[in-house]
Amino acid sequence: MKILVLVKQVPETDSLAIDPETGTVVRSEATSIVNPLDLYALEAALAIKDTRAEARITALSMGPPAAAVALKEAVAMGCDDAVLVTGREFAGADTWATARTLAAAIRRLGPFDLVFCGEKATDGDTGQVGPEVAAFLDLPVVTYAGAVELRDGPGGLVVRAERVSEDCGQIVECAAPLVLSFCKAVGEPRLPLLAGKKRAHDLAPRLLGLAELGLPAEEAGSRGSPTRVVRIASPRLTRETESLDARSEEGAEAACRRIVELLAEKGLVVPKDGAGREGRVKP
Amino acid sequence: MREVWILAETKAGRVAPVSFELLAWARSLGSPEEISVAAVLPGPAADPEELCLHGADLVYHAADPALDGLAAAPVALVFGSLFARRRPEVLLAAATTTGRTLLPYLAAREGLGLTADCTELELERETGVLLQTRPAAGGNIMATIKTTRGLPQAATVRPRSRKPLARDPGRPVRVEMVALPAGAAAAAARGPRLVEELPFAESKGLADAPLVVAGGRGFKKKEGFALLEGLASRLGAEIGASREAVDRGWIEYPHQVGLSGRTIAPDFYLAFGISGAIQHLAGMQTAGTIVAVNADPDAPIFALSDLAVRGDLFDLLPRLAAALEDYRPAARS
Numbered sequence: 001m002k003i004l005v006l007v008k009q010v011p012e013t014d015s016l017a018i019d020p021e022t023g024t025v026v027r028s029e030a031t032s033i034v035n036p037l038d039l040y041a042l043e044a045a046l047a048i049k050d051t052r053a054e055a056r057i058t059a060l061s062m063g064p065p066a067a068a069v070a071l072k073e074a075v076a077m078g079c080d081d082a083v084l085v086t087g088r089e090f091a092g093a094d095t096w097a098t099a100r101t102l103a104a105a106i107r108r109l110g111p112f113d114l115v116f117c118g119e120k121a122t123d124g125d126t127g128q129v130g131p132e133v134a135a136f137l138d139l140p141v142v143t144y145a146g147a148v149e150l151r152d153g154p155g156g157l158v159v160r161a162e163r164v165s166e167d168c169g170q171i172v173e174c175a176a177p178l179v180l181s182f183c184k185a186v187g188e189p190r191l192p193l194l195a196g197k198k199r200a201h202d203l204a205p206r207l208l209g210l211a212e213l214g215l216p217a218e219e220a221g222s223r224g225s226p227t228r229v230v231r232i233a234s235p236r237l238t239r240e241t242e243s244l245d246a247r248s249e250e251g252a253e254a255a256c257r258r259i260v261e262l263l264a265e266k267g268l269v270v271p272k273d274g275a276g277r278e279g280r281v282k283p
Numbered sequence: 284m285r286e287v288w289i290l291a292e293t294k295a296g297r298v299a300p301v302s303f304e305l306l307a308w309a310r311s312l313g314s315p316e317e318i319s320v321a322a323v324l325p326g327p328a329a330d331p332e333e334l335c336l337h338g339a340d341l342v343y344h345a346a347d348p349a350l351d352g353l354a355a356a357p358v359a360l361v362f363g364s365l366f367a368r369r370r371p372e373v374l375l376a377a378a379t380t381t382g383r384t385l386l387p388y389l390a391a392r393e394g395l396g397l398t399a400d401c402t403e404l405e406l407e408r409e410t411g412v413l414l415q416t417r418p419a420a421g422g423n424i425m426a427t428i429k430t431t432r433g434l435p436q437a438a439t440v441r442p443r444s445r446k447p448l449a450r451d452p453g454r455p456v457r458v459e460m461v462a463l464p465a466g467a468a469a470a471a472a473r474g475p476r477l478v479e480e481l482p483f484a485e486s487k488g489l490a491d492a493p494l495v496v497a498g499g500r501g502f503k504k505k506e507g508f509a510l511l512e513g514l515a516s517r518l519g520a521e522i523g524a525s526r527e528a529v530d531r532g533w534i535e536y537p538h539q540v541g542l543s544g545r546t547i548a549p550d551f552y553l554a555f556g557i558s559g560a561i562q563h564l565a566g567m568q569t570a571g572t573i574v575a576v577n578a579d580p581d582a583p584i585f586a587l588s589d590l591a592v593r594g595d596l597f598d599l600l601p602r603l604a605a606a607l608e609d610y611r612p613a614a615r616s
Contacts, residue, residue: 126399131383230428244593271611
């Protein structure tokens with residue numbers, strides 16, 4: 001069985017902070033990490049390998065040469081090999097061009113029984129690449145998946161996944177090959193083991209460029225992207241804030257009255273029947 | 284006359300309310316003389332006419348039960364068959380788990396640009412270019428995006444970022460039934476298919492809740508977090524949580540608000556003991572009213588709050604419960 005996991009290197013967002021005065025970002029030392037949601041895709045793949053020793057897991061990324069660090073982490077966690085699609089031509093890709101490129105790489109490396117990715121990347125925050133890759137590969141897609149189970153059906157491998165939608169969980173089934181995007185419901189991702197770290201240290205990811213993918217240059221990177229960012233603006237991140245000090249008893253009581261008043265103003269709570277005007281504001 | 288289409292969703296066999304928000308978005312792009320609005324409704328639904336009463340001029344209803352909202356390929360084929368007849372200038376879907384699955388799949392198939400999770404849209408009158416604005420870089424910047432080739436210009440828009448138009452029973456109802464195109468039944472049979480729905484034990488729908496009370500690391504331990512649940516039930520609110528609270532096992536993942544959880548925009552967000560890491564703020568900063576309670580006067584969430592209360596949440600929660608004694612949650616639809 002062959003599993004491919006898409007991995008993206010992203011800036012660490014937790015190390016960022018907002019300057020309360022200006023409302024702008026304080027980028028102290030933004031380091032690069034593996035997209036946190038990709039770790040759930042990796043965990044889901046590795047959990048399959050725990051029970052099916054014959055499974056082979058390939059981690060695939062598109063990015064600058066430095067993105068090899070993210071792939072090394074995937075190998076340290078237990079992936080068998082790593083491939084990096086890299087080259088100037090790929091820079092500035094939107095989700096369409098990214099998915100087009102990744103799908104070409106998956107075709108070139110495959111076939112795979114399962115293609116896994118994270119629900120979205122924390123930098124782009126679109127969640128579009130998974131379903132787009134599926135469309136380019138002409139495969140079914142299950143999004144927002146938690147734990148998966150595999151079963152060998154009469155027609156081949158069947159995946160049973162728990163999907164997290166807005167208002168319920170869904171048990172869904174789909175025959176392989178397919179694409180799955182994973183969310184945090186997978187459970188805690190494993191940490192790299194020493195042996196994995198050693199292997200990762202020695203491993204250089206296989207590099208793929210435009211020529212190897214057989215993609216025309218006008219279909220990759222910013223040239224191949226049907227969307228363009230035309231304007232960047234700073235949102236008004238700060239609001240006009242009313243500040244209350246609730247560290248004294250009177251302060252605390254006043255703060256609670258103010259919260260209730262706001263809730264009532266916005267129509268989220270109403271006075272109980274019988275609670276007259278006097279009941280609204282307690283002395 | 285420019286055409287704007289929306290992808291309508293269903294919920295329990297009826298048109299999902301988020302579809303009415305999409306119609307309000309579509310109508311906001313121009314006057315009735317300038318644009319016509321059509322809703323594409325895949326799957327069985329008892330009340331397609333509601334889409335017309337909420338702003339659509341026309342509904343394309345592909346009512347085949349094979350279109351269950353889960354399998355993306357057959358929905359893409361339905362759009363493919365409609366596009367063969369005419370292509371609208373703009374296509375909008377909700378940035379829900381459904382819209383964020385179906386629309387990218389369709390966009391890749393049809394070679395369309397797609398912008399995710401927009402919070403502002405503007406149609407340039409002269410050119411017909413759709414300016415698609417969304418929070419980017421963890422909500423620290425607003426990026427405006429244009430589609431440079433291909434029609435329709437496609438975008439998903441954030442749920443609850445616009446109110447539906449009032450239902451107008453006098454509007455004309457036009458529903459055109461759309462047959463399942465060739466290959467769609469086979470595509471649906473490939474799956475995925477729904478085996479079972481598991482209602483969430485505690486959350487009835489954080490994404491749609493008008494009022495969310497949320498807790499973070501300030502609760503110190505799981506037992507502390509139970510206080511928040513008491514307040515939520517008193518207020519008829521849904522519970523949100525920071526990543527720290529979820530990582531510590533105080534509450535389940537569906538409650539997590541932020542970049543690695545849900546992005547929500549309730550009318551009112553009441554946060555206790557959440558300092559406001561960017562990753563959390565990005566998930567709730569468009570809430571209507573934000574009230575934060577925190578012991579740390581420098582908590583970043585205060586900068587985003589309409590009301591910032593510096594104090595001890597363990598002291599304030601019981602007082603707040605007492606202050607709410609004479610109130611009940613407002614009736615909500």
